[in-house]
Every structure is written in C-alpha cells, then in structure tokens.
Amino acid sequence: MREVxxxxxxxxxxxxxxxxxxxxxxxxxxxxxxxxxxxxxxKPDLLAQSLRRRETLSIGFVVAxxxxxxxxxxxxxxxxxLRAAGYSMLLTHSEGxxxxxxxxxRLFDQRRVDGLILSLAREADRxxxxxxxxVEMPTVLIDRxxxxxxxxxxxxxxxxxxxxxxxxxxxxxxxxxxxLVVGRAVRPATERLKAFREACAARGLEGVVREGTFxxxxxxxxxxxxxxxxxxxxxxxxxxxxxxxxxxTVLAERGVELGRDISFIGCDxxxxxxxxxxxxxxxxxxxxxxxRVAAELLLARLRGEATGDIxxxxxxxxxxxxxxxxxxxxxxx
Amino acid sequence: MREVxxxxxxxxxxxxxxxxxxxxxxxxxxxxxxxxxxxxxxKPDLLAQSLRRRETLSIGFVVAxxxxxxxxxxxxxxxxxLRAAGYSMLLTHSEGxxxxxxxxxRLFDQRRVDGLILSLAREADRxxxxxxxxVEMPTVLIDRxxxxxxxxxxxxxxxxxxxxxxxxxxxxxxxxxxxLVVGRAVRPATERLKAFREACAARGLEGVVREGTFxxxxxxxxxxxxxxxxxxxxxxxxxxxxxxxxxxTVLAERGVELGRDISFIGCDxxxxxxxxxxxxxxxxxxxxxxxRVAAELLLARLRGEATGDIxxxxxxxxxxxxxxxxxxxxxxx
DNA sequence: TTGTAGGCGTTATCAT
DNA sequence: ATGATAACGCCTACAA
Numbered sequence: 131m132r133e134v135x136x137x138x139x140x141x142x143x144x145x146x147x148x149x150x151x152x153x154x155x156x157x158x159x160x161x162x163x164x165x166x167x168x169x170x171x172x173k174p175d176l177l178a179q180s181l182r183r184r185e186t187l188s189i190g191f192v193v194a195x196x197x198x199x200x201x202x203x204x205x206x207x208x209x210x211x212l213r214a215a216g217y218s219m220l221l222t223h224s225e226g227x228x229x230x231x232x233x234x235x236r237l238f239d240q241r242r243v244d245g246l247i248l249s250l251a252r253e254a255d256r257x258x259x260x261x262x263x264x265v266e267m268p269t270v271l272i273d274r275x276x277x278x279x280x281x282x283x284x285x286x287x288x289x290x291x292x293x294x295x296x297x298x299x300x301x302x303x304x305x306x307x308x309x310l311v312v313g314r315a316v317r318p319a320t321e322r323l324k325a326f327r328e329a330c331a332a333r334g335l336e337g338v339v340r341e342g343t344f345x346x347x348x349x350x351x352x353x354x355x356x357x358x359x360x361x362x363x364x365x366x367x368x369x370x371x372x373x374x375x376x377x378x379t380v381l382a383e384r385g386v387e388l389g390r391d392i393s394f395i396g397c398d399x400x401x402x403x404x405x406x407x408x409x410x411x412x413x414x415x416x417x418x419x420x421x422r423v424a425a426e427l428l429l430a431r432l433r434g435e436a437t438g439d440i441x442x443x444x445x446x447x448x449x450x451x452x453x454x455x456x457x458x459x460x461x462x463x
Numbered sequence: 464m465r466e467v468x469x470x471x472x473x474x475x476x477x478x479x480x481x482x483x484x485x486x487x488x489x490x491x492x493x494x495x496x497x498x499x500x501x502x503x504x505x506k507p508d509l510l511a512q513s514l515r516r517r518e519t520l521s522i523g524f525v526v527a528x529x530x531x532x533x534x535x536x537x538x539x540x541x542x543x544x545l546r547a548a549g550y551s552m553l554l555t556h557s558e559g560x561x562x563x564x565x566x567x568x569r570l571f572d573q574r575r576v577d578g579l580i581l582s583l584a585r586e587a588d589r590x591x592x593x594x595x596x597x598v599e600m601p602t603v604l605i606d607r608x609x610x611x612x613x614x615x616x617x618x619x620x621x622x623x624x625x626x627x628x629x630x631x632x633x634x635x636x637x638x639x640x641x642x643l644v645v646g647r648a649v650r651p652a653t654e655r656l657k658a659f660r661e662a663c664a665a666r667g668l669e670g671v672v673r674e675g676t677f678x679x680x681x682x683x684x685x686x687x688x689x690x691x692x693x694x695x696x697x698x699x700x701x702x703x704x705x706x707x708x709x710x711x712t713v714l715a716e717r718g719v720e721l722g723r724d725i726s727f728i729g730c731d732x733x734x735x736x737x738x739x740x741x742x743x744x745x746x747x748x749x750x751x752x753x754x755r756v757a758a759e760l761l762l763a764r765l766r767g768e769a770t771g772d773i774x775x776x777x778x779x780x781x782x783x784x785x786x787x788x789x790x791x792x793x794x795x796x
Numbered sequence: 797t798t799g800t801a802g803g804c805g806t807t808a809t810c811a812t
Numbered sequence: 813a814t815g816a817t818a819a820c821g822c823c824t825a826c827a828a
Contacts, residue, residue, distance in 0.1 A: 131821065141799045146823055154797055171597075176573045177514050178821035181804050186510065188553070188574075196542065197751070202535035206556065209529065213555060218574065220521070221554040222546060223539065240509045241521075241551065264504075375734045382738065401708045402735040405715065418530070464805065474815045479807055487813055511805035514820050 131172065138166035149174060180242065188218045189245045189428060190238030194226045200371055200398050200417055201249065204272065207421025208247055215429050217244070226343070228255035239265040245428045248282075250274055252315045268431035270424045274317050283427040284439040285420060289321040292413030292444030293367075296395050297329035299411070299446060300365045304454045305393060307336040309356040309363035311377065313344040313370055322369045322397065338363050342373075349376025357384065364455035365393035371400050374410075378402070388451040395452060408450035415444045464505065471499035482507060513575065521551045522578045522761060523571030527559045533704055533731050533750055534582065537605065540754025541580055548762050550577070559676070561588035568594040576600070578761045581615075583607055585648045601764035603757045607650050616760040617772040618753060622654040625746030625777030626700075629728050630662035632744070632779060633698045637787045638726060640669045642689040642696035644710065646677040646703055655702045655730065671696050675706075682709025690717065697788035698726035704733050707743075711735070721784040728785060741783035748777045 135142045140163065147155050148163040166172075180186040189212055193201045209219045220243060224230040228251045235258070238246060245268040250258060253275050262269065262280050269282040276284070300308055310326045313319035323339065330337035340355055342348035349368060353376065356363055368374045374396040381388065388394045389408045396403055396412045403410040423440050430437045468475045473496065480488050481496040499505075513519040522545060526534045542552045553576060557563040561584045568591070571579060578601040583591060586608050595602065595613050602615040609617065633641055643659045646652035656672065663670035673688055675681035682701060686709065689696055701707045707729040714721065721727045722741045729736055729745045736743040756773050763770045 142821095143800075143823075144798060147798085150823075152824095156797060159797075173569070173573050175575065175821050177510065177519065177575045178804090179823080181510050181514055181806095181820090182822045182824085184804075195539070196529075197532070197536045197539040199530070199532050199535065202532065203530045205554075206528070206530040209554065209556060210558075218553050218555065218570070220551050221538075221542065222551065223542060225543075236506075237551070240506050242508065242510045375738070378738050382740070401733070402738055405708070405711050405735055406738065407715070407740055475805095476807075476816075477814060480814085483807080489813060492813075508805050511820090512807080514804090514822095515806040515808085517820075 131174070134163065134166045134170055134172045137170060138162045185244050186242050187216055188220055188241070188243050189247060189425075190220045190222070190234070190241070190243040191247045192222055192224055192231055192234045192238075193249045194224050194251050196221065196223050198372060199400050203417035204249070204421035204424070207418035207423075208425040209421075211422045211425035211429070215425075217429075224251045226251045228252040228258050231255065232257040232261040235261040235265060239267065243267070245269065245432055247424050247428055248272065248274075250316065253277070253317065268428060270428045270431070272420065272424050275320075283431055283437045285424045285427060286439055286441045287318065287321075287415050287420065288441050288443050289318060289413070290325040292397075292415070292446045293322050293325035294329045295446035296367055296411070296413055297326060297333060297335065299448055299452060300367075300393060300395070301333040301335055303365075303393065303452060305335065305363075305365045306455070307338065307361060307363045308365045308367065309338045309340065310367045311340045311342070311349060311352040311356070311369060311373055313348075313373070314341050319344075319369060326367065344370045344372055346372050346376040346379075349373030350380045351376070353377040353380045357386070363392075365395070365452070367395045367397070369397045371396065371398040374398075374400075375402075378406070378410075389453040391456055393452040393455070395446075399447070403449070406451070410451040411449040412447050413444050414447050415442060464507070467496065467499045467503055467505045470503060471495045517575075518577050519575050520549055521553055521574070521576050522580060523553045523555070523567070523574070523576040524580045525555055525557055525564055525567045525571075526582045527557050527584050529554065529556050531705060532733055536750035537582070537754035537757070540751035540756075541758040542754075544755045544758035544762070548758075550762075557584045559584045561585040561591050564588065565590040565594040568598060572598040572600065578602065578765055580757050580761055581605065581607075583649070586610070586650065601761060603761045603764070605753065605757050608653075616764055616770045618757045618760060619772055619774045620651065620654075620748050620753065621774050621776050622651060622746070623658040625730075625748070625779045626655050626658035627662045628779035629700055629744070629746055630659060630666060630668065632781055632785060633700075633726060633728070634666040634668055636698075636726065636785060638668065638696075638698045639788070640671065640694060640696045641698045641700065642671045642673070643700045644673045644675070644682060644685040644689070644702060644706055646681075646706070647674050652677075652702060659700065677703045677705055679705050679709040679712075682706030683713045684709070686710040686713045690719070696725075698728070698785070700728045700730070702730045704729065704731040707731075707733075708735075711739070722786040724789055726785040726788070728779075732780070736782070739784070743784040744782040745780050746777050747780050748775060 135145045148160050222234045247270045249272040271282045271284045340352035368377045399412045399414040403412050468478050481493050555567045580603045582605040604615045604617045673685035701710045732745045732747040736745050
C-alpha cells in the first residue's frame, strides 16, 4: 500500500480511502490512486483489514459429516448465499462427536469468524453449551432445539407434517403395525419420533420404534431387529438417509421386496429413492434451501437485525414402495 | 494479552514467549503467566498471529460442486487430514465456472491462505492459469493435467486400469458395440475416453462415444441419443456419478432392464449402484483417500518438501448389470 | 479534501 | 531469561 501511495504521490490514508469507497475523495485523487493500484497490481491484504476493522467476513460452519449428501447440500446452499454476501466459509466436521463441536466453536472464535452455522452432534451437550455461551457470536442452529441460555437463530424442518402424512398413508393402505427406525439426541430424530407416535395413536396403529445413531450400520441392525421381532411390522419408516442405505441392504439380502412383502418409507430424498425398483416413498425437504435460509438468517443477524426461527416444510412423496400389507412372514420363511 | 501481562506482572513479550513455547523461559515465569492466562481465560487472537507470523494456518479448497457426493467425500478426506495438522479449510465452489475458479483463487490469495487444493472446472483456462501463476502458493491439483507454467503437486486417479478392465469384461461377455457417455475438459474425462478407445481398439470393439458436461441432464440426453442411434450399443459405460443418475432414469422410463436388455457400467461408486436391482457394475476409487492424499501432498509442500504426483488406483467391480448382449431392439419396440 | 499518527493483537529483534 | 520496541498491513480520528 505504501508503494501505491508513493507511486501516486499521495498518503497511504488516501489510498485506503479510495479503495474502501470513502465519500470524500476528489475524482482526481481517485484516478491517480486507481492508476497506481492498477500498475502495481496491488491487492489489499484481507488479514490486515480484518484485524483493523474487527470483522473477518468469514463464517464458521460445523457439521457432523460432510460426506452425507444431506449435509453436502445444506453446505452448498449456505456457501452460495454467504459468498454472494461477500463472506467466506470455514468448514469443519465434528465426526458426530460433541467434544469436537465444542473444540471447533472455540477455534472459530479464536479465528474471529463473524458468525457460526452449526449442525450439532448432540443437543444439550454440556461442553458445547459452555463453548457457545462464551463465544458470544451471531449463531444459527440447523434443525436443533433451542439451546439453554444461548441466543441463536434457528432454521427448522417441519418433520411433523411429512411424518404424519406418511403414517396416514400407511394407515389408509391398511397397515396396523408400523416400524420406525430413528436417530437420537437431535431434533430431527425427536420430532420424527413424536410425530410418529402421535400419528400412530391418532390412527390406532401399533408403532414399533427402534432408536440408534444415524449410521448405515444402525439402519441395518435395527431393520434386522424389526424383521426378526415376533410380530414383524408390515411397514417400515426409516428416519435418515444413511440408515436407509443400511435398511435397503438388509432387505435386499433377505429377499424382502418393497411394496410386495413390506411397505417402506425413507426420509430425505437421495437419488436411490426415485431410481429404486420399486421407487421408494419418502418424506422430502429442500436441503439447499435449508442451507440457504440458515445463511440468510445469519446474515440478518450480522446486520444486527432481530430474527426469529424459520420453519421449512417437509412433504410426503408416495411411491410404489408402499402398498397394502402382505404376507411378509411367508417370504421370510 | 496486555491484561495477562499486567496480572502476571511481566512484559507482553514474555507472555508471548510462554504461549508460543519459546525455549528460554524460566519455570517460574511460565507458571505465573499460565496462571494469569487461566484466570483471565485469555485466548490468543489467531488473526493477529497470522498477520505477524505471516501464515494463516488455513488452506483454500475450490471445488465445482460440493453437493456431488464424489466431491463431498474428497472434501471430507482432505478436511480431516488438514485439521489434524492444525489447518482450517476455507471451502468454496465454482459452480463449474472457470471464471469463478480464478476469482476464488484470487480471493483466497488475498485472505493469505497458506495453500490451495483445487478441483478445477476446466483445465487450461486462460484466466485460471493467470490467477494461479500470480499467486505463487503451494498448490495441489485434484485429478487434473499439469497446468502450463504452474508448479503444482497432483493427486491422480488411474482411470485407465478400471476402464480397461471394464471394457475387457464387456468384451468377454461377447459385446461388440459399446457406448460411452463421458465428460469434457478435465482429466477424468479425457483419461476415461482415451482408455476406452484404446481398450476398444485392442479388443476389436466398436466404441460409440457421447461427450458433454458431467450433469444429470447430459447423462440422460446422451443415453437417449445412444438408445435412439441406428445401431444401438449392447452395453453402456457412464463416466460420472451424476450422469449415471440421468442414464438410469432414462433407462427405467423406457423399460430397458439392466443386464437383460443392456449391460451397464457406472463410474464412481455411490449407494445406488450396490442397491440397484440388478446391482450395477462400477469403476470404483477411494474418494476419501483422494482427498486425504491431496491434503498430505499440500502439507508436505508447506513443510518445504519436494513432492511428485501421486496416482491412486481404480478398480472395476463386476456386478449383474453386465451380462451377455441381448436383443435390446426388441425391448425398445 | 487530504495528510499525520496511533493502534488493531501479535511476535521478533535487540538490548539488558 | 526478560523487557522495551518496532513492525505485520491496514483504517480512522483528528488536524490541517
């Protein structure tokens, strides 16, 4: 910057003013500075700017697992929105470990990011709450319950609507006993579970629930458990896209045919659902939009605006994987 | 930091020395400083450190499309490795636009990242090369041809082996005319194409090639083109996971059954391939590893070590989507 | 409108 | 071994 100033024959402060669009600069000044900038190919150092301006134009995004297509889409939606607003995104993953959530929050704080978007591994984790309450930074939570003592904006999915419609669909097809495999410890799991139980009660269905992590392995294991139960459900709802992979693998291995032997509903649309034969019914939501809105909320907070929570819809998409109940038991034998 | 110094009754420089593990500090000094640090909950400002130390401990990752599970896994592998080494990752996507590649490279330069990992939208793009030659920063290219005048390390996939095995498999099944749908302008596409042509020549097969972008739409469109050609191939290789989605959709719509009516091979294993019925043969590679090695190469460069290119294997996985050629024409009518 | 000077939070150099 | 001081590159009162 000094070189630019010398070349233009002005003070450094003038260069700064021109480049940061200060109102009081003569056209002549601007011209000379810009010429010098151009000639030297000068680019301001954002690091120094950040130090001085006390803002980094960067935000930190903590997610449990980037390689999960669900999060990949959320991240993409958020990154695009943030970038359009001039922010860069620092991305890290917690590998499902709350301790890492906390560590990453603290690290991002030390890096002085302007805000945080979090998809926490566990709600109500002591260490995470601690870290968060200390950092005092605009924060957006993705589909999590409010954190005690933390003022964070939230973007939520209305899991209830999709789940209720899914159960209704099964009830209308004549199912009386329905299995649910679902995660734990975070809102998407608890909401799906609550909605499932209520919908089953309302329709007089017997709901059989298996809980676990959101992993492929859990999906496989709990599906096996449901199949091997004395009273096998005639329909299955799987509350997570990774779990669904596990469930489908197990069903295929056992020769259980969707629609014919068992009805099947997944959550979160991934390519396999529409390509599968038969195509798989799902509770769908717009993941890019989820990420985009999270970024939007954060940007609003960064501008100092008050923000409430935003709820995004989910939608049940019926497909041929659901059919009237059949004699699964026979197939299994 | 000043407060810490005052509380401990020492100079700021001493605080700095203690915290950055300088050898010449008395145990007493260290103790007093650490006590003060603890009491005040002081955390060094990484921004100021970066400015002073002239390194940000951050790297920039530019990718065309994060929501593609292929890249999501690569990103994950890289992020984990970088994080373990104390680096944070700035992630952005180019949306397949070379101009954005260049813009992001320049932005990351201004942010003073210590290094770059790039999955460029297009090789040999003038603007990208320009940006890259100016920035002068340790750089790793993911599966791209060497860039003229740019000294970058590269991590590559050995597409040839997998593709050659795929074609051989089809030849052995008795196929004589094989279609390939493939991308453009980047190494994975050109390597697959070259290997395909050579393998076809070596086996005396007729290879029919359709090129386009790596999108779902291209996959669908070019598959239609191949099906509607006067001489329909009896086997199809699709060179990209997004394209494969498009191809499978089209085939399902037309009632073309894999294995029975046409043989089908995908590239890049995604869940749908093993779950599909029949399971789909693929040319597979380890994407996490690809990302991990990219990070490893970059870290080596950051330590000042010379690094060559690293080639990772691909593997053909035969599955029932491939079978001896059949009377596809009859099905289409 | 422009220049001067001090400081953002560190660390490295140089004394002591 | 410790302390004072000058940068790192930029921005912003304040003065002119």
